[in-house]
Each structure stands twice: as structure tokens, then as C-alpha cells.
Amino acid sequence: MDNNVEITLTVNGQEVSRRIPARTNLVDFVRYELELTGSHVGCEQGVCGACTIRVNGDIVRGCLMLAAQADGATVETIEGVSDSSEIADLQRAFHERNALQCGFCTPGFLLTAQELLAQNPSPSRDEIRAFISGNYCRCTGYQAIVDAIERVAGERQAAE
Amino acid sequence: MKPAPFAYVRALTLDQVFDLLDEHGDDARILAGGQSLMATLNLRLSAPEVLIDINHIEGLSSIELKDGKVRIGALVRHSEVAASPIIAEHAPLVAKAVPHIAHQAIRNRGTFGGSIAFADPAAELPAVSRAVGADFVLQSRSGTRTVAANDFFLGLFETARQPDEILIAAEIPVIPGNEKTAFTELARRHGDYAIIGVAAQGGVNGGSFSDMRLAFFGAGDRPILALAANAALEGKPYSEAAVAAAQDALDADLDPMEDLNGPAAMKMHLARVITARVLAELAE
Numbered sequence: 549m550d551n552n553v554e555i556t557l558t559v560n561g562q563e564v565s566r567r568i569p570a571r572t573n574l575v576d577f578v579r580y581e582l583e584l585t586g587s588h589v590g591c592e593q594g595v596c597g598a599c600t601i602r603v604n605g606d607i608v609r610g611c612l613m614l615a616a617q618a619d620g621a622t623v624e625t626i627e628g629v630s631d632s633s634e635i636a637d638l639q640r641a642f643h644e645r646n647a648l649q650c651g652f653c654t655p656g657f658l659l660t661a662q663e664l665l666a667q668n669p670s671p672s673r674d675e676i677r678a679f680i681s682g683n684y685c686r687c688t689g690y691q692a693i694v695d696a697i698e699r700v701a702g703e704r705q706a707a708e
Numbered sequence: 709m710k711p712a713p714f715a716y717v718r719a720l721t722l723d724q725v726f727d728l729l730d731e732h733g734d735d736a737r738i739l740a741g742g743q744s745l746m747a748t749l750n751l752r753l754s755a756p757e758v759l760i761d762i763n764h765i766e767g768l769s770s771i772e773l774k775d776g777k778v779r780i781g782a783l784v785r786h787s788e789v790a791a792s793p794i795i796a797e798h799a800p801l802v803a804k805a806v807p808h809i810a811h812q813a814i815r816n817r818g819t820f821g822g823s824i825a826f827a828d829p830a831a832e833l834p835a836v837s838r839a840v841g842a843d844f845v846l847q848s849r850s851g852t853r854t855v856a857a858n859d860f861f862l863g864l865f866e867t868a869r870q871p872d873e874i875l876i877a878a879e880i881p882v883i884p885g886n887e888k889t890a891f892t893e894l895a896r897r898h899g900d901y902a903i904i905g906v907a908a909q910g911g912v913n914g915g916s917f918s919d920m921r922l923a924f925f926g927a928g929d930r931p932i933l934a935l936a937a938n939a940a941l942e943g944k945p946y947s948e949a950a951v952a953a954a955q956d957a958l959d960a961d962l963d964p965m966e967d968l969n970g971p972a973a974m975k976m977h978l979a980r981v982i983t984a985r986v987l988a989e990l991a992e
């Protein structure tokens with residue numbers, strides 16, 4: 549059987565078509581085929597969350613989904629949500645609150661935080677911690693990340 | 709690591725899956741949510757030649773209430789179970805368990821059927837299925853059969869599913885009015901596989917336990933229905949003595965393995981602790 553597949557999908561608003569080895573996972577696809585290197589690769593076992601990508605509106609592990617499975621799907625990476633300003637407030641809060649040091653985990657945290665606030669606009673600190681439990685940060689100790697997400701939740705509520 | 713090369717087929721019908729399973733046998737693997745399979749492929753713990761993606765087969769993705777049962781299609785995602793009003797009302801033990809499964813990004817992909825078929829002894833849903841008395845529906849080219857959850861889990865990652873069968877649904881009896889549920893697990897980090905956990909459902913009539921089903925996970929090579937502990941509770945009102953009787957009976961029920969979390973004796977201790985917690989909750 550052919551170990552390659554043809555796929556067509558929409559990534560950050562643009563349609564792309566490629567012929568790729570079937571074993572290519574989605575995060576490698578966006579990084580190496582599309583040169584969108586904002587999504588990172590840590591563990592490749594679903595544990596760290598560095599590879600978080602949005603598929604059809606929901607966050608997924610980019611290392612645990614094949615690019616072939618995203619054929620026909622709408623995919624958004626950290627580049628897409630940055631360019632659209634969708635998460636500008638979260639990015640500002642992470643920056644101002646020092647919620648990142650090396651930045652390796654940050655794209656995953658931002659996409660995860662955005663999904664949390666979409667589901668639960670005013671989460672408690674415990675709810676924030678439970679929701680980001682699938683993302684590892686080896687630098688900050690999480691406190692500042694929880695602060696930043698909490699602050700943006702408050703700002704968005706106040707703006708309504 | 710990257711997986712070894714394989715071919716990928718997006719199946720659109722069950723017949724297509726049966727054909728591919730016939731043709732490739734052991735070299736083919738069914739891909740549902742991929743949240744367990746992809747990790748094992750990335751680690752090269754397994755290297756199938758063909759992945760059969762079942763995510764686009766119609767009819768396996770709904771939650772329905774029919775004939776006194778909640779039917780959960782094999783492809784229903786954990787996140788969909790968590791959001792379902794039918795599950796919340798009629799299968800509350802499932803609703804209590806699902807938030808403990810992994811993390812949001814994983815719950816968005818992982819499926820009910822995948823979790824049952826994979827049969828990780830530390831997973832929540834296999835144990836919950838035993839406590840609620842679920843049936844699993846398996847389909848092959850020769851037809852459909854139903855296997856009770858109590859007969860399905862045969863050993864470590866081993867089930868009654870035959871290689872030519874696809875798990876298509878789970879059927880859970882609507883919770884009777886006199887039954888209550890409780891669920892608790894101990895994990896190092898929210899969403900991690902539990903060190904040990906227990907799912908419980910059964911009657912609490914006039915304050916006395918009846919037909920109580922405590923089912924443990926992370927306590928042996930498969931999900932375990934604690935038959936001796938359940939029998940020890942029969943007809944007893946909640947009391948210190950009833951709790952102690954159930955706890956003492958656990959020695960006959962559970963056979964935890966030493967793992968990275970700690971020795972078997974520690975798990976037996978924790979099993980007693982969580983038993984006391986769920987019984988207190990049921991008696992509330």
C-alpha cells in the first residue's frame with residue numbers, strides 16, 4: 549500500500565494541499581511543510597501540551613493527530629490567532645505578568661487559555677489550574693500564568 | 709520519536725473496515741481518537757502497516773436515550789460526554805468520571821469506544837462501565853453481539869473483542885430512582901492516570917446499602933468489581949462498622965501491582981481510604 553497521502557486543509561485561513569508521508573503528525577506538518585514553527589514539539593506522547601493546535605475550533609495535541617486526519621479540516625496555529633489579534637490581550641498579560649521565560653510552552657498555554665475562557669468566562673484559580681493541567685512549563689512555576697489568565701478573564705468580563 | 713511508516717485509510721463504512729481487517733489482519737490497527745494509539749506509535753511500541761481511521765464512519769457519534777438505556781456511540785468524544793445533558797441526568801456516574809480523564813485537548817479527541825477497547829486498567833471508563841452494568845455492542849461481518857462489561861475485560865489491555873470486531877457502542881441502563889453514585893480518584897496531577905480510584909453506584913434504601921457496586925481502577929490488571937466488599941455492604945446502614953467491613957473485604961477483591969506510584973501495600977491502603985470516602989458520600 550501507498551505510505552503517502554494527499555491532503556487539502558485550511559490553515560490560518562489559507563487552503564493548502566500537500567502530498568506527505570501518512571505518518572506525519574499535524575504539528576510536524578505545520579512546522580516542516582508550512583514553516584509555521586510557533587507550535588512546539590516536546591514529548592510526542594501527549595503529556596506536555598507544547599504542540600497544542602486548534603482543529604475545527606477545538607484544541608488538540610498536534611503530536612497525537614495525523615496530518616492525514618486533518619484532511620478537509622480548518623486548522624489554526626498560534627501564528628493564526630496572533631495575526632488575527634484574537635489573543636492579543638492574553639499575549640499582553642503573559643508579557644506584563646512575566647508568565648513566560650524561555651517561551652517554549654507559551655503557544656500551548658495561550659491556545660489552552662483561550663479555550664478555557666471561551667467555555668468558562670470567569671473561572672476560579674482552581675478551575676484555571678485544572679484546565680491548564682495538561683500543559684507543562686519548566687520555567688515559571690505556573691503562578692504567573694494563572695495570574696495572567698485570571699487578569700484577562702476579568703478584563704474581558706469588564707469589557708462586556 | 710517518529711512512528712514507523714504506515715499506510716492510512718479513511719474508512720467511510722463498517723464494511724470497508726471489515727475488508728481491511730480481513731486483508732491485513734494483525735498488521736492493521738483501528739484509529740479512533742488516537743490519544744493512546746498515536747503515543748504508542750510515536751514510541752514505536754507498535755508498528756502496524758495500515759491505520760484504519762474510523763472517525764468518519766456515520767452512526768457511531770451520537771448519545772441517545774432509548775428503551776431505558778443510554779447508548780453512547782463508540783466515536784463519542786470524552787468532551788461530548790462531559791457536555792451531554794442525557795449523560796448528566798441518566799448516567800451521572802459517567803458524568804462524574806469524565807472530567808478526570810486526561811486534559812481538555814485530549815478529551816476533545818479521545819473517544820468512549822477507544823477507552824473501552826484499549827482497556828487500560830488505570831482508566832476511568834472501564835471501571836465505571838462495570839459499576840453501572842453497561843453492555844458493549846460489537847460488530848463484525850457476521851453480525852452484532854453484546855457483551856456485558858462484567859465479561860469484557862479479561863486481563864492487562866486484554867478484552868473479549870475479537871480481532872475482526874469493532875466496538876460500536878456502549879449501552880448503560882438509566883439510573884434507577886433509588887440508586888446513588890459516587891466517584892473519587894487519587895492522581896498526582898489533575899488529569900493524570902489515577903494512582904487508584906473507585907466508581908460506585910447502587911441502592912441506598914432507607915439509609916441501607918443494597919446492590920452496591922464499587923468498581924476500582926488502578927488496582928489490578930483490569931477494572932475490578934469489588935465483589936466481597938459489595939457483599940459486605942448488602943443491607944447495612946452506613947456506619948463505622950459497615951465501612952470497616954467493606955474495607956477489610958478489599959483484601960479478597962484487589963490485587964494491585966507495584967508501579968511508579970508506589971508499592972502494592974500503599975495502593976491497598978489508598979483503596980481503603982477512598983472506599984471510606986465514597987461510602988460517606990453515598991450516605992449523605
Ligand SMILES: Cc1cc2nc3c(=O)[nH]c(=O)nc-3n(C[C@H](O)[C@H](O)[C@H](O)COP(=O)(O)OP(=O)(O)OC[C@H]3O[C@@H](n4cnc5c(N)ncnc54)[C@H](O)[C@@H]3O)c2cc1C
Pocket residue numbers: 593594595737738739740741742743744745746747782808809810811814817818819820821822823825826828830831832833873874875876899900901902
Ligand atoms: C497524556 C495523556 C493522559 C491520559 N490520561 C488518561 C486518563 O487519566 N484516563 C483515561 O481513561 N485515559 C487517559 N488517556 C487516554 C485517553 O482517554 C484515550 O483517548 C483513550 O484511552 C483511547 O481512546 P482513543 O479514542 O484515543 O483511542 P485510540 O488511541 O485511537 O485507540 C486505542 C486502541 O483501541 C483500539 N480501538 C479504538 N476504538 C476502537 C473501536 N471502536 N473498536 C475496536 N477497537 C478500537 C485501537 O485500535 C487502539 O488499539 C490519556 C492519554 C494521554 C495522551
Ligand code: FES
Pocket residue numbers: 588589590591592593594595596597598599600609610611612
Ligand atoms: S509534544 Fe505533544 S504533548 Fe508534548
Ligand code: FES
Pocket residue numbers: 647648649650651652653654684685686687688
Ligand atoms: S516559559 Fe519555559 S517552559 Fe514555560
